[in-house]
Every structure is written in structure tokens, then in C-alpha cells.
Amino acid sequence: MKEQKQETKRTLKEKASQALGVSEADAKLSKSYMSVAFLALLIGGFLGLLQGLERAGLIQMPSWFTYYQVLTAHGLLLVLVLTAFFAIGYFYAGMSHTLGGILPHVRTMAWIGFWLKIVGFVFAVIPVVMNDATVMFTFYPPMAASPLFYIGLALIVIGVWICAFGAFINVATWRKQNPAKHIPMLAFFATGVFVLLFFGSIGVTIEVIMLIFWSAGVMETINVMLSRTLFWSFGHTLVNIWYLTAVSAWYVIVPKIIGGKRFSDTLTRVVVAMLVITNIPGGFHHQIVDPAMGPALKYMHVFMSLSIAFPSLMTAFAMFYVFERTGRAKGGKGLFGWLKKLPWKDVRFLAPFIAMVAFIPAGAGGIAQTTNQLNQVVHNTMWVVGHFHLTVGTSVALTFFGISYWLIPYLSKRVLTPAMNKVGVIQTIIWTVGMLFMAGSMHYVGLLGSPRRTSYTTYGDHAVALGWDPYLFLLAIGGTLLIIGVLIQVYAVFHLMFFAPKGQTEFPIAEPEEPEEQTPLWTDRWGVIIALMILVIAIGYVVPLTDLIVNAPPGSPPIRTW
């Protein structure tokens, strides 16, 4: 009897959530964002393959499209376009679903943001193709690209800001209409991501505006260290934004897919808040071997960077707690019997699961890099590239892929067929093996001293450099597998968007584990979280930025070295 009652309650809730749904207009918005994201994956993936083959000495890039141009474009497409477009498309769909739709004027804002980013990207890519901006996606001055490149970057940032403000307006409006309720978890994650996107990019925006004037000749010289520091105040935050996006799916979506409940509501919100508060100064560890900053300051920043590990360690616990609980509820016995009860053949679970497992070595490698002496061993070597492909290329990308297998059919009112699910499982395995080869050999060859961002070279057949070659060959094998993965993934996305059979697909949002447990209201007070975040940023950055401005050397003029 009681069970029956619960059953009716559940269906009611389900009906309600279906009614909320994503409206036609919201679906179109998210589908557009997804289309751009996966087109960027396709082009960026091919450029990545070219790089891997050239780096292994297997092909030679032509003089009209050099290795460094390809590397700049690969970075822009995958680091800026794929991730940003995916995250915004996903979170806008998530807000539309959990907040009862995107407000019409917010939707307009998201479209304005969309086109600003597209125009900005076209502006940035024209000089890259014309070899007028072969400066990498780090664009460190005094290497100077064409002003058009920086104007394009500025437009992209403004586009992202408009989307962030749209999200804030949507969440705030919902809060006003639902004063007694907590912000739904996916919208809570979205708020965290957009807060980081806005506040994290302020520093780099100041840098880019200075670079526009400097490269156009209005400003004669630039403060190189200041630019570099402003850049990195954003650099690592961006990575953690994708990571937080992936984590949102781990907490909210994955438990539902495996038939379980969400982890503690309060602790999840605390993890989001901690990630937002601690994140921005984390980028400083990219400057551990820089001049102009003393050892005491660097030591403090090691601590600030390591504090980001704390919420991630909480996440590690939460994930395996949910897996074990769910597995045991389904009858899994013994120490590891519950593992067998998880839906391994479901791509919507398999892909994010491998993503989480990859984050264990990825996170450990991150901790290694954050620390003073270990950083000195691997700084700017292939190790860093390996780390990047393990964190972003595996943990984040595989989660995004896993999301695409339910989000795209949900948006296009189609279904994931068993055949397509199988395609997804194969894609996940190819991707995993490809990354094992690629990121694995990158890590190892980096320890041996092979530098990053360098085209094929043996440094005059120096014995040490020749010793790297076998690992670079393994890297190329990994890259070749990955391009197969890219092709399958892009095919799957567009198939699910336009050709899969029509039908209803659920937006899988898990229920909290103990609904009767009251989450404290302070977890929803974003004003407090943002104030704490600004305090932490100030602790990390006021002293070094002041020092770099007050004790600045004469600046550098624009220099072109390619």
C-alpha cells in the first residue's frame, strides 16, 4: 500500500518535471551551442592529429600552415570553443529544465552571446590562418599578434559574460518566485560556473584590452610580467570551469542513470562553494619558476592551489559512495560485488565513469605540478600536455560525451537506440585507449625532459633528445586512435540531433538521498560565497600585482618572431 502511494507520488513528480521540460525555443538555443561545440571538436581533433604526427617526425607541415599555427588553432578550437559552447549549451538546457524555462529576455541574451562569440572567433581565427597570430592560445606578450586576434578574444569574453548575466537573472528571478526553496542543484552548479566565468576572466580581459592598444601601436610598450600574471589568474580557472561542469553531471545526472540517489545535498553545495571560492588564485602555480616573485609568495600560492584539491577529494568520496550504495541496493554483495550491478553497457554511465577514474591520476599529477620542486622538474615539458589531456581531454571530454547521449536526443525529441548506445560504448573505449597511449607517453617523455609546444626536433641528434623518439611515436598512435573517436562522436551527436527515431527522452535528474534532511539556507547565499571568493583572490593577488606595477621594468615593444 505504502509502496503504491510512493509510486503515484513519483509519477506525479515525473509528470511535473516533464511539464517543465525544455521549450522548443530553449532547445533550439542549446542545440545551436552543441552543434558549434562538436564542429569545433571535429576540426580541432584533425589539427591535433596533424600535430601528433608531426611531433613524432612522421609528417612535415608545409610552410604555409606551420606546426605552430596548427597548435594555436587546435588550442583555440578545443580550449575555447568546444568547452565554452558545450558548457553554456548544457547549463542553459539544465536551467530551462529545472527552473521551468529560460526567460524570454534571457534567451535573447544567450543568442546575442552566441553570435558575439562566433564573430569573435572568426575575428581571432582569420589572423591565425593568415599566420598573423601564431602566438599560441597563451599569447604571451611581447610576442604580438594582429590586433584583430585580440579584438576577437575580447568579443568572445563579452559573449560569455552576457550568457553569465543571463544565467544570474534567470536564477535570481526563480529565487524571487520560490522564496522558500533551494536553487535546484543543476542550476546551483550553473551559477557557480558562471560566477567563475565572469570573475575569473576579469584579469585576462584587462590584459587583452591592453594588448589591443599595444599591438595597434597606441601603447608603445607592455608590462610583460603583469600581462602574464593577469593571464594566469584566468588560465587555471577556465580549466576548473570545465571540470566543475563535468562534476555537476557526476553529482546530479549519473546517480539517476544508475538508478540511485544523489549524494548529500548540503555537502554537494559545500563542494561547489569551495571550488568557486578557492579557484582563481590556483592559476598562480603556472608561474612557480618565474622571476620577479619571491619564494615566500610562491609558497603561499602552493597552499592556495592545493586547497582546490580538497573539494575534489570530497567529490571522490561522494562518487564512490553513490556507486556502492546503488550497487548494494540492487543486491550487490561482498566487498566489490556491488560493482557488478552498475550499468556498464550504458554509455551514459560508462563514459562519465571512466572520466572519474581518469581523474584519480589526473588529480594526483595536478597536485605534483602544484608543488614547488616537482613543478620545476616538469614545468613546460610534455608532462604538462599529458596532464592536460588526462584532465580535460579525458575527465572533462568523456563526461561531455556521456552527457551528449541523453541531452541531444532530449533536446531534439528523439531517442537513444540500443545500436547508437553500442556505438557510444565503442567510442568510449577507443577514446580511453587512445588517451592511455597519448597522455601516458606524454607524461613519461616529459619526465625525460622533452619540451612542450615544440615541433619535431632532435636538437642536432643529441643523445638525450633521440631517446624521446619512441615515446613520441606512441603519442602518434594515441592521436590516431583519438581521431577515430572524434569521428564516431561527431557522427553520434549529429545522428542523435537529426536522424534518430522520434520519441521522448528523459532529462535524468537524481533525487536527493534523504529528502527529509534540511539543507541549511546559507548554502544558497551567493553574495556570501562571492564575497569570500573576492577575499581569497585579494589574498593571492593584491601583493604580487602591486609589486609588478610599482617595480616594473621598462616595457617591451611588440615583437614578431614567426
Add this chain to the structure above:
Amino acid sequence: MKIHRYEKIWLTLSFGVILIFMLIIGVQAFAFEHAPPSHKEIIDPQKVDVTAPFDNPGVFQTGENEYEVVMTLQAFGFTPHEVEVPAGAKVTFTLTSKDVIHGFQIAQTNVNAMVVPGHIQKVTQTFSKPGEYLVLCNEYCGIGHEMMAMTITVK
């Protein structure tokens, strides 16, 4: 707020590990002076050639078993590009850039530093084993970046 006992144990352990980590790094950095290269001294990046000591780059003996290597980095090379030092000597590299940002990495050692225009960077190393060490630029600096390398001969 209810926290599961196992989670408390996990959080205590992980926080403890991070603290121990920090303690070791701190002792290494400040007691053993193994802090990363962090020299604070500025220079006009457009006048490197006429500013001491970079107007006369080279290897200089500064003590009984101590050497200073004054070096400029520029697209796409090191000046001087061949250096010879005795094994077991304490060698301090004094570095600056004449144009863009470069990296200074001695393969198979822990020497790894950023060389930023406008700033002077210093890094110290004792080469215990004789041999021919490969020095390379590990920060992308332009079209000839992969050719920017030199050797240090340790005798």
C-alpha cells in the same frame, strides 16, 4: 549538517596528506634553499647589450669552486652557446631575454626557469656527473623555437 563517519575519516586523511605535503615543501624550500628560481631584479629589455653584466656574456669563476654563467636568450639561441664547467662546481646561471619570453631547461636535471624580458633570472646547479648536457628553450618563442638549444660540457 550530518557527515558520514567514513567521510570524516577520508577528509581527515586527505587533509592530513596535503598538510604533510606542504610541510615537506616548506622545509625543502626554506631550510634547504630548494625554492624554485625566483630572482627579483629588473633590466631594460631593449638595452640588454649595453647593460652589465650582459654586455659581456660568458663563464666567470667567482670563487674557489664557484662559477657564474652570464647568458642572454634571444630568438632563437643562447649567448654564449657553448659553456664548459668543471664537475662538482657550483654554477650560477644569470639569465635575461633580449626579445620575447624564453624557457631555460637543462634536460635530465631539475634546472628549469622562465626567462622574461625586463627581468633577470638566476638559477644554481651543481653538475656532479661529467657529460654533455642539453639546454633547450621550453617556452614557445617563434618559428625557430625547436632549434633553440645549446650544450654545457661538464668535465
